[in-house]
Amino acid sequence: MIIDATDRRIINATQGGLPLAPAPYAEVARWLGLTEAEVIDRLDAMQRQGVIRRIALAPNHYALGVTANGMSVWDVADDRAEAQGERVGALNFVSHCYLRPRALPDWPYNLFAMIHGTSRPEVEAKRQEIAALLGPDCRAADILYSTRILKKTGLRLKERN
Amino acid sequence: MRRAALPPDALDATDRAILNALQDGFPLVQHPFAEAARPLGLTEDELIARLRGLREIGAITRFGPFFDAEAMGGAFCLCAMAVPEDRFDAVVTLVNAHAEVAHNYERRHRLNLWFVLATERAEAIETVAQAIEAETGLAVLRFPKLREFFIGFRVQA
Numbered sequence: 001m002i003i004d005a006t007d008r009r010i011i012n013a014t015q016g017g018l019p020l021a022p023a024p025y026a027e028v029a030r031w032l033g034l035t036e037a038e039v040i041d042r043l044d045a046m047q048r049q050g051v052i053r054r055i056a057l058a059p060n061h062y063a064l065g066v067t068a069n070g071m072s073v074w075d076v077a078d079d080r081a082e083a084q085g086e087r088v089g090a091l092n093f094v095s096h097c098y099l100r101p102r103a104l105p106d107w108p109y110n111l112f113a114m115i116h117g118t119s120r121p122e123v124e125a126k127r128q129e130i131a132a133l134l135g136p137d138c139r140a141a142d143i144l145y146s147t148r149i150l151k152k153t154g155l156r157l158k159e160r161n
Numbered sequence: 162m163r164r165a166a167l168p169p170d171a172l173d174a175t176d177r178a179i180l181n182a183l184q185d186g187f188p189l190v191q192h193p194f195a196e197a198a199r200p201l202g203l204t205e206d207e208l209i210a211r212l213r214g215l216r217e218i219g220a221i222t223r224f225g226p227f228f229d230a231e232a233m234g235g236a237f238c239l240c241a242m243a244v245p246e247d248r249f250d251a252v253v254t255l256v257n258a259h260a261e262v263a264h265n266y267e268r269r270h271r272l273n274l275w276f277v278l279a280t281e282r283a284e285a286i287e288t289v290a291q292a293i294e295a296e297t298g299l300a301v302l303r304f305p306k307l308r309e310f311f312i313g314f315r316v317q318a
Contacts, residue, residue, distance in 0.1 A: 003233060011228060018225040020209050020216070023191055036191065043226060044189055051232040057183035057212075058223040061316045064180075065166040071268065071275075082308065089310030099308040100239065107241075107272065107302060116314070144268040144275070151257045151265035151276070 003051060006034070010042055018055075061116060068123045069095075069116045070143045072130060073109035075102070080137040081110055087133055088113050093126050108140055115143075163219030171218060172318065175203070179211055180220065180318035187224075220318075236283040237263075239304040240290060241272040242297070249273070255296045261289045272302065 003011070009032050018024040025043070026036040046052045061067075076084050081099055088111065089097035096114040113130060117123040127143055172180075178201055188196045198208040215221050230237065244252045249267075256262055256276060265276035278286050290301045 008233075011226075011233060014225050015228070016225075017223055018187075020194075020212050020224075022194060022205055022209070024193065025189070025191070040189055040191075046226075046228075047189070049232070051229055053227045053229055055187045055189060055226045056185065056224075057180065057187065057221060058227070059180045059184065059316050059318055060163055060220055060222045062162070062164045063167045063218075063220045064316050064318055066316055067164070067166060085308060085310045090313040092313050092315045095312060095314040097310040097312060098239075098306045099310075100304040100306060103241075103302045103304070106243075112239075112304075116316075142270070144270045144272075146266040146268050146275075148267040149265075150253050150267055150274075151262055153263055 003046070006032075006038075007042055007046060007051075010034075010039060011046075014043075065118050066116050068118065068120050069114060070120075070123050070127070070145045072113045072115050072127050072143045073141065074111040074113070074130070074134060074138050075108045075140040076111045076134060076137050077139070078110075084134055084137055085111055088130055091126075091130070091133075093117060094130075109142065120145075162222065167218060167220060172215075172220065175201070176211060176215060176220070177318040179203075179208065180215065180316075183224070184315050230279075234281065236278075236280050236286050237306070238278045238286045238290070239306070240276055240278060240293075241302045241304065242274040242293075242299050243272050244274050244297075244299060252297050252299065256293055259289055259293065261285065 013028050013031055019027045021027050025039045029036045029039045043052065085097055085099050088094055093116055094113045095116055098112045099110055100112055102108055102110050115123050115126050117126055131138065131141060182201060183197060187193055190196055192205065194208050195205040198205050257265060261278045261280050263277045263279040267273060268275050278289055280286055280289065290303060294301050
């Protein structure tokens with residue numbers, strides 16, 4: 001989908017979140033000098049085309065006690081990787097799930113799934129659930145726990161046409 | 162962002178119902194709070210007030226549209242390096258100096274440095290990765306995303 005300058009302004013205006021006001025899309029329209037219908041139509045078009053994955057609330061999972069996470073990695077047979085990736089991504093404790101190239105011989109894993117839980121043992125138990133789901137399609141696996149955040153900057157989108 | 166768990170009594174049953182329900186979606190209509198409030202047995206004003214409170218105590222990370230960053234233009238690549246322990250801090254400084262490095266984590270593995278490059282144009286990923294290799298004398302393994310799977314992640318509040 002080609003997004004135009006107006007879409008981009010809407011994205012920039014709502015990246016930080018929607019206003020908590022009875023008519024939030026009218027409020028965004030007011031900021032940008034657009035009509036409410038225009039904002040709703042454009043958001044709807046972007047949602048239908050996948051530019052917007054969903055409009056929703058993301059709870060702070062740390063605040064809710066989901067403080068442990070690990071990057072689980074799996075070596076899944078190439079002809080099974082797409083189908084198995086769909087199943088792993090659909091699990092309610094996996095927040096990211098990607099197929100990536102291997103870097104042989106150092107790195108045999110092609111399926112990456114970020115697992116979240118309330119404790120390290122819970123993350124390990126969930127990892128076993130994925131192992132059971134993959135069964136013989138998985139030839140090797142590992143999990144990498146982060147020990148330090150060294151940098152974290154949000155996505156910054158430049159204004160452009 | 163708050164990284165510690167809230168005390169158990171910080172949220173009541175209504176707060177939890179709101180956090181659970183709105184994870185699945187929020188209506189794209191003129192009065193979305195009124196529509197979202199109805200199945201929760203709340204009024205529009207009550208829902209807005211609850212959301213304000215939840216935001217204030219740090220129970221909400223984001224509320225609004227979630228954009229696919231690639232669909233908006235721009236490229237991303239997960240990268241990893243095996244950094245010798247005695248050079249770790251110096252290498253981190255060199256890597257983080259690049260504005261294109263969006264996130265960088267130390268992880269327990271031989272590949273102990275994992276970062277995401279985010280650039281406006283796809284070609285810039287290679288340029289930055291090669292610059293980091295030249296500056297550090299270490300290999301930068303590139304793990305671009307081949308396929309992203311639909312995510313069913315939900316937190317039970």
